[in-house]
Amino acid sequence: MILLYKRYKLCHAVFMEASKVKDIKEKEIGDTMKEPKFSRLKEDIKAKIVHSEWKAGDKIPSENMFAAQYHISRQTVRKAIGELTEEGYLYAEHGRGTFVSERTIHTRTSKNIAVVTTYLSDYIFPRLIQGIEQVLTANGYSIMLKTTRNSRAAEARCMEELLSKDIDGLIIEPSKTQISCRHTSLYDQMDEYGIPYVFIQGYFEQMKKNLTC
Template sequence: MKPKYQVIIDDIKSNILSGTYKASEQIPSESALQDSYNVSRQTVRKAILELSNEGFLRSERGSGTYVSSQYRSRSGRETKKTIGVITTYISDYIFPSIIRGIESRLNEDNYSLLLASTNNDIAQEKKALEMMLSYGVDGLIIEPTRSNEYNPNIAYYLAFREQEVPFAMINAYYEELEVPFFCLDDVQSSYLATKELIAKGHTQIGIIAKMDDLQGKYRMKGYIKALGEAKLRFHSEHVLSFDTATKSLLSANLEGFLNDNRDGLTALVCYNDEVGLEVVHVCRRLEISIPDELSVIGQDNSYIAKNANIKLTTLTHPQEQMGRDAADWVIKNLQGKKDLPTSTYYQPVLIEGETVKEIQVKPS
């Protein structure tokens, strides 16, 4: 458990960084803080002293304590600019390639990179944003956390905007914000995956969908669009959804889902390659032959799809190019360039593997 003075420090700091307490605004009095936190005057003063030393507060004798903006001062920092990068993950899946693209572009103009990850957790995103605001980054590239849900950290993004710190988003965006973004066309990705299966004769096609991220919402949309165009019926029982909180249960849930649909489904569109390979592993346990009994398509063309024991049929993702383009946008914004794009979509391309089989359409 955190000491009480640290709780006060964290709360006041959050209020300053999110813009709840504005620069030069008076914070609640010592006695008010005592009552709010049920602590001694000594504890309150210890918190205020530490915040003053960090440049967040300044005390005026006989008047009170006020918000200071000294914490934003760059006087003690290197002269070269720093770009903050916040992604959901750093070392997993396609993220090393995206970060490599960002870093290579920043290096060309001698920019520093400050990296943080959220593990797709709202509380960790809040900490990452507070760190970036405290440090005083010159620009920011963010992959949103749980982008298909309401985000309580919107105030921090508005604080960056008020401070005229340019930021762009990758892979997804918060629909509440008008923000430049760089995204795969996720609707088209899942649409092409489903169309490929239909072209190979499949009519009973399911989907494994992740529903707390915007990518999952749009990939579901592409799947439904392709079924509709082919006059194929959408079956809710052919959908297995999961989110970040239930991802650890995916293997067990897949087992039940595949057993329940063993006589129905002939193909699956997967949220991404990671899920596609999990389907492959579960099918091995259940002795379901891929692609003879079940065809599987992943998405994102990740390194795990390329290095697996079976070559997964998948679709491309821009990865390193997306990272470069987002970094280039932030650099050009800081250089004062005008008419920069507000949205960039990358078109996916199907990559054939070993996990899709053409089937004979049974005569009606």
């Protein structure tokens, strides 16, 4: 009887541990399934703000509306809105809702210059970047380097990210300049924030104003 009882306790302990592991794995799977929707909601809200579809002071939809639209829980919506609030994109007013913030970035000198190129592997770019970095360093600036692999979608993503950071200027080699630029609104945002930008190695026909040879 004692041996049987010990075996029962051992089996029960193993069962309980297995149940814990199962619960943890199910939670991880659930979180993994939620994560893309959470990320998509956060990026969609950020894009509407960056592209000025939602302007400072605009009230964003309610948690219930987002939850229904994206088929996610209100808790997941709250997490996305909370992170955007911490990042300065949104602010909440008790009893009124959540609103788009007045952006406080780009209002002070950061001493950061962003440099966006299509590739780094081509023979010309290492020397080009080295020269840019030498000049910036000599003038007390830091370089923020990004590449697009000649993808217009990647270029747009880079610019969206840079618009959320403090930079004093942008040096950019545009992607696929033979095709009309579809994200001119991001360059308009640069103008709105007072961020100068310069094209190198090419330019978009509809944006000749910042051409440099």
